[in-house]
Amino acid sequence: MKFETPATTNPIDQQKIIGHPTPRVEGPLKTTGQAAYAYEHHAVLPNQAYGVVLGSAIAKGRIASMDVEAAQAAPGVIAIVTAANAGKLGKGKYNTAKLLAGPDIQHYHQAVALVVADTFEQARAAAQLINIKYIRTDGAFDLASVRDTGVESKDQMADTLHGDFSAAFSAAPVQLDATYTTPDQAHAMMEPFASMAAWQGERLTLWTANQMIDWSVSDVATTLGVSKQNVHLISPYIGGGFGGKLFVRADAILAALGARMAGRPVKVALARPQIFNNCTHRPATIQRIRIGTTPDGKITAMAHEGWSGDLPGGKVELAAQPSKLLYAGENRRVTMRLCTLDLPEGNAMRAPGEAPGMMALEIAMDEMAEKLELDPIDFRILNDTQVDPVNTKRPFSKRQMIECLRTGADHFGWGQRHAQPGTQRDGRWLIGMGVAVAFRNNLLVKSGARVRLDDQGTVTVETDMTDIGTGSYTIIAQTAAEMMGVTLDKVVVRLGDSSFPVSSGSGGQFGGNCSTAGVYAACVKLREAVAQRLGMNVDEAIFADGQVHSGAQRVPLQDAARKGELVAEDSIEFGDLSKQYQQSTFGAHFVEVAVDSATGETRLRRMLAVCAAGRILNPTSARSQVIGAMTMGVGAALMEALAVDKRMGFFVNHDLAGYEVPVHADIPHQEVIFLDETDPISSPMKAKGVGELGICGVSAAIANAVYNATGIRVREYPITLDKLLDKLPPMI
Numbered sequence: 001m002k003f004e005t006p007a008t009t010n011p012i013d014q015q016k017i018i019g020h021p022t023p024r025v026e027g028p029l030k031t032t033g034q035a036a037y038a039y040e041h042h043a044v045l046p047n048q049a050y051g052v053v054l055g056s057a058i059a060k061g062r063i064a065s066m067d068v069e070a071a072q073a074a075p076g077v078i079a080i081v082t083a084a085n086a087g088k089l090g091k092g093k094y095n096t097a098k099l100l101a102g103p104d105i106q107h108y109h110q111a112v113a114l115v116v117a118d119t120f121e122q123a124r125a126a127a128q129l130i131n132i133k134y135i136r137t138d139g140a141f142d143l144a145s146v147r148d149t150g151v152e153s154k155d156q157m158a159d160t161l162h163g164d165f166s167a168a169f170s171a172a173p174v175q176l177d178a179t180y181t182t183p184d185q186a187h188a189m190m191e192p193f194a195s196m197a198a199w200q201g202e203r204l205t206l207w208t209a210n211q212m213i214d215w216s217v218s219d220v221a222t223t224l225g226v227s228k229q230n231v232h233l234i235s236p237y238i239g240g241g242f243g244g245k246l247f248v249r250a251d252a253i254l255a256a257l258g259a260r261m262a263g264r265p266v267k268v269a270l271a272r273p274q275i276f277n278n279c280t281h282r283p284a285t286i287q288r289i290r291i292g293t294t295p296d297g298k299i300t301a302m303a304h305e306g307w308s309g310d311l312p313g314g315k316v317e318l319a320a321q322p323s324k325l326l327y328a329g330e331n332r333r334v335t336m337r338l339c340t341l342d343l344p345e346g347n348a349m350r351a352p353g354e355a356p357g358m359m360a361l362e363i364a365m366d367e368m369a370e371k372l373e374l375d376p377i378d379f380r381i382l383n384d385t386q387v388d389p390v391n392t393k394r395p396f397s398k399r400q401m402i403e404c405l406r407t408g409a410d411h412f413g414w415g416q417r418h419a420q421p422g423t424q425r426d427g428r429w430l431i432g433m434g435v436a437v438a439f440r441n442n443l444l445v446k447s448g449a450r451v452r453l454d455d456q457g458t459v460t461v462e463t464d465m466t467d468i469g470t471g472s473y474t475i476i477a478q479t480a481a482e483m484m485g486v487t488l489d490k491v492v493v494r495l496g497d498s499s500f501p502v503s504s505g506s507g508g509q510f511g512g513n514c515s516t517a518g519v520y521a522a523c524v525k526l527r528e529a530v531a532q533r534l535g536m537n538v539d540e541a542i543f544a545d546g547q548v549h550s551g552a553q554r555v556p557l558q559d560a561a562r563k564g565e566l567v568a569e570d571s572i573e574f575g576d577l578s579k580q581y582q583q584s585t586f587g588a589h590f591v592e593v594a595v596d597s598a599t600g601e602t603r604l605r606r607m608l609a610v611c612a613a614g615r616i617l618n619p620t621s622a623r624s625q626v627i628g629a630m631t632m633g634v635g636a637a638l639m640e641a642l643a644v645d646k647r648m649g650f651f652v653n654h655d656l657a658g659y660e661v662p663v664h665a666d667i668p669h670q671e672v673i674f675l676d677e678t679d680p681i682s683s684p685m686k687a688k689g690v691g692e693l694g695i696c697g698v699s700a701a702i703a704n705a706v707y708n709a710t711g712i713r714v715r716e717y718p719i720t721l722d723k724l725l726d727k728l729p730p731m732i
């Protein structure tokens with residue numbers, strides 16, 4: 001199905017099942033431990049062996065010699081895979097050849113060997129016996145010191161130079177020029193990277209934890225030099241990914257190589273302390289923002305210039321991107337510069353670009369409002385735009401930024417905020433409120449599905465879509481149930497298997513809208529097939545209550561499958577609507593904090609997010625997505641930072657003891673309000689992404705609340721107490 005014109009009324013609009021709070025259909029399997037994750041397929045094959053990955057002890061340089069003799073002779077050892085015996089690995093789209101290093105080393109903890117043994121303990125013990133001599137060379141590990149070497153990455157984000165920023169900024173009577181920094185951050189998902197590989201001749205089966213099945217099948221095939229048809233990837237349950245599992249990592253490639261060498265199934269999980277340096281992270285950014293306004297607060301000049309680093313040939317973090325679209329203003333400069341760093345690979349983490357970008361931009365907006373003596377909500381409303389401010393012929397498909405701000409202000413009691421910072425106390429606590437806009441684009445990716453109807457009236461959906469803890473199983477079941485007029489218990493959803501039709505996968509908050517739209521397309525075909533079998537005109541047929549009605553005819557749905565199962569397959573393909581319209585999601589974050597006036601400790605008191613993100617397919621899972629994202633934003637604001645060893649080039653706090661993420665005790669009551677919105681420009685589902693919106697802006701709302709509480713403006717995240725301590729106002 002091609003989606004080229006705005007959606008009209010369709011069966012999803014009935015909202016009998018779509019749009020209702022619905023618990024996870026696979027929840028009982030997960031909470032009772034019956035959902036097998038990648039490392040847990042203990043029984044599917046006999047004779048499983050264990051692989052343990054050895055990571056490089058240097059960040060940059062080469063292996064001078066590697067002695068595996070003692071390891072090879074250790075008890076239980078079956079095979080040792082190294083670059084010397086693995087054969088040439090194909091490059092893959094996502095640098096998969098680098099998942100096994102040697103002799104050259106590109107980053108710390110890059111895999112240099114896999115030891116395969118009968119037991120995990122034997123493999124782990126033997127890995128310690130590998131004796132490697134390294135020749136270390138100097139590398140670049142500090143973004144600030146290489147900032148000036150950054151280059152434009154045209155294929156990712158060409159500079160936006162609109163109007164005459166410099167002239168407009170110089171002429172602006174009110175100006176802000178401030179620089180913000182965000183640190184390297186880790187996905188820190190619960191489930192580690194894990195895979196099990198088994199070969200039958202040339203055919204590889206890979207159980208793994210992966211967000212994007214089809215990309216990954218291609219990469220595995222290219223890396224190993226086998227045809228795509230010979231790679232079967234299975235990833236039905238995933239314990240979080242946040243972008244870290246968009247690509248296959250060392251566990252998958254090395255499990256496959258190890259299994260080939262050992263002639264047995266091999267399972268590999270990366271140990272938690274390896275993951276932070278072996279895998280990807282969200283790169284640190286430096287962001288300079290300049291805003292110029294008229295005396296009454298209209299933005300006339302806006303510059304957002306950012307820098308981030310990555311390994312040679314890597315990618316830039318598109319942090320400045322939101323400033324292309326979020327606020328009005330005639331003169332604009334939005335640029336990103338990519339610097340070469342020899343730290344582990346930087347890559348996508350939940351709302352790549354927008355998340356760190358909004359952390360900076362939305363403090364800048366708060367600072368500017370203060371200069372103008374405007375309420376920060378009023379300042380944002382004053383600079384709303386309903387069209388792309390650079391290409392003004394492109395309207396936003398829906399943009400309820402103002403409504404989000406106003407609804408949130410009412411609900412949160414924004415009127416009670418003291419405009420003067422540092423003036424509200426509760427005993428020893430300094431109290432403050434902060435606001436920020438949430439903004440994340442809505443991306444559209446082709447997505448396919450197959451639907452079956454059997455003679456019991458069961459509808460089975462098959463697609464290679466993944467559920468990374470987001471609720472895909474449930475919204476896909478809801479979509480099929482709504483389309484076929486059956487109850488949820490008549491729908492079976494099978495995901496995460498490369499033998500199913502190719503879906504959008506889970507990434508960039510596009511999975512929810514796109515994968516259900518693909519299921520919608522397949523269901524449209526199935527409805528046609530049903531009508532045809534029943535001798536009805538599909539345009540007149542009504543699918544409801546497990547029956548098909550047409551005129552006086554009323555037939556149980558399963559009758560259509562009496563002569564054999566009905567199968568329909570289709571995909572949704574998006575046309576030019578995303579060129580004609582800017583599709584984005586919006587929200588507003590409200591936060592109340594208390595800062596200890598003696599210790600500088602920040603405690604959150606209340607949080608509210610108001611979101612406008614198209615039709616909310618399942619308010620239960622959408623709310624969970626937003627509160628999860630808000631929680632991640634709390635981490636980004638107050639505690640999360642990978643500490644870089646700038647001499648040796650690695651992340652020092654590379655486990656969940658040293659890399660701090662929020663725990664329950666850090667998180668107060670969180671509330672989420674979804675504004676009523678359907679967006680017919682987006683898809684037949686009229687939904688948009690919501691999984692990443694909630695992290696965008698929330699950290700800035702916290703920073704702004706800390707400022708309101710204390711009068712201390714912290715521009716370097718995270719806002720740890722050492723940055724407040726010596727500036728706190730005197731105790732009364």
Ligand code: MOS
Pocket residue numbers: 211241242243244246348349350351352506507508509
């Ligand atoms: Mo998302 S960071 O594209 O999984």
